[in-house]
Amino acid sequence: MTSSNETHRSGFACFVGRPNAGKSTLTNALVGSKVAITSSKPQTTRHAIRGIMNRPDAQLIIVDTPGLHRPRTLLGERLNDLVYETWSEVDVVGFCVPADEKIGPGDRYIAEELAKITQHTPVVGIVTKADRVGSERVAEQLLALQELMEFTDLVPVSVSGDYQMDVVSDLLVRQLPEGPQLYPGGEITDEPESTLIAELIREAALEGVRDELPHSLAVLIEEMVPREEREDILDVYAVIYVERESQKAIVIGKGGQRLKDVGTQARKHIQALLGSRIHLDLHVKVAKDWQRDPKQLRRLGF
Numbered sequence: 001m002t003s004s005n006e007t008h009r010s011g012f013a014c015f016v017g018r019p020n021a022g023k024s025t026l027t028n029a030l031v032g033s034k035v036a037i038t039s040s041k042p043q044t045t046r047h048a049i050r051g052i053m054n055r056p057d058a059q060l061i062i063v064d065t066p067g068l069h070r071p072r073t074l075l076g077e078r079l080n081d082l083v084y085e086t087w088s089e090v091d092v093v094g095f096c097v098p099a100d101e102k103i104g105p106g107d108r109y110i111a112e113e114l115a116k117i118t119q120h121t122p123v124v125g126i127v128t129k130a131d132r133v134g135s136e137r138v139a140e141q142l143l144a145l146q147e148l149m150e151f152t153d154l155v156p157v158s159v160s161g162d163y164q165m166d167v168v169s170d171l172l173v174r175q176l177p178e179g180p181q182l183y184p185g186g187e188i189t190d191e192p193e194s195t196l197i198a199e200l201i202r203e204a205a206l207e208g209v210r211d212e213l214p215h216s217l218a219v220l221i222e223e224m225v226p227r228e229e230r231e232d233i234l235d236v237y238a239v240i241y242v243e244r245e246s247q248k249a250i251v252i253g254k255g256g257q258r259l260k261d262v263g264t265q266a267r268k269h270i271q272a273l274l275g276s277r278i279h280l281d282l283h284v285k286v287a288k289d290w291q292r293d294p295k296q297l298r299r300l301g302f
């Protein structure tokens with residue numbers, strides 16, 4: 001490989017792929033710090049959170065998009081718009097397909113949409129979770145992926161197996177234009193803290209409720225203020241919005257125990273993020289059909 005030490009590249013990348021394809025995990029591993037929210041449950045990443053990978057020869061700003069899906073509600077449409085917008089803005093797209101799941105209609109749908117919108121954006125085909133299967137299956141998956149659309153490169157990778165991470169990084173960097181660092185070295189995300197905090201609360205609130213709620217839950221940070229006379233404590237006031245009374249009961253749990261656990265879990269993660277003590281004031285409110293109401297969507301940050 002030829003590389004000139006004088007050349008510095010910088011630009012934007014995003015990963016696409018069906019829910020659970022390993023996009024957030026790959027982003028976090030490349031960036032080296034947990035900025036996007038990962039979860040074993042699909043579709044937890046809603047906001048475009050940028051993580052920044054810094055190398056001596058390049059700066060890659062990774063935009064984490066929500067999963068693309070056939071829109072059924074206004075929220076679904078907004079999420080998809082966000083995805084298209086992101087695709088047209090980045091320098092390179094990484095299309096992730098897990099090695100241990102057959103390529104299906106979901107992947108084909110993404111490939112079709114991608115082909116429409118990113119005529120001039122290079123797409124790298126990435127087979128994720130390579131550690132979960134044998135090398136033969138990985139090869140098969142690479143071949144199947146190749147059938148979907150035009151890729152600039154194809155590569156298998158495993159984050160947990162620390163396999164080919166450098167190669168993925170190189171293939172993405174290669175597509176960036178020459179240029180200086182766009183963000184100062186230390187910064188890893190330019191999302192406002194309140195967005196990250198809301199995401200952490202949402203993640204905690206989703207834990208353990210399986211498939212019941214994912215799309216019916218939104219979190220709004222109403223206020224974050226240092227406590228009077230105790231500046232080392234930050235008071236965070238947040239509301240978890242659900243669509244129906246029945247969902248409210250699920251989130252709160254018997255005798256309020258579940259909500260208490262959610263609070264404890266979220267507080268732990270928020271304190272780790274901010275590096276300071278917080279008091280979390282959590283409420284659950286019903287906002288009827290918030291996913292279909294433009295006014296409510298705006299208020300909740302969509």
Ligand SMILES: Nc1nc2c(ncn2[C@@H]2O[C@H](COP(=O)(O)OP(=O)(O)OP(=O)(O)O)[C@@H](O)[C@H]2O)c(=O)[nH]1
Nearest residue numbers: 019020021022023024025042043045129158159160
């Ligand atoms: N064994 C193995 N598991 C992985 C690897 N990468 C990701 N996973 C797991 O796959 C699951 C999904 O990963 P995520 O990174 O959350 O997937 P995602 O594509 O961001 O999912 P959404 O946010 O729902 O779109 C998680 O349980 C990860 O721990 C890998 O390289 N090897």
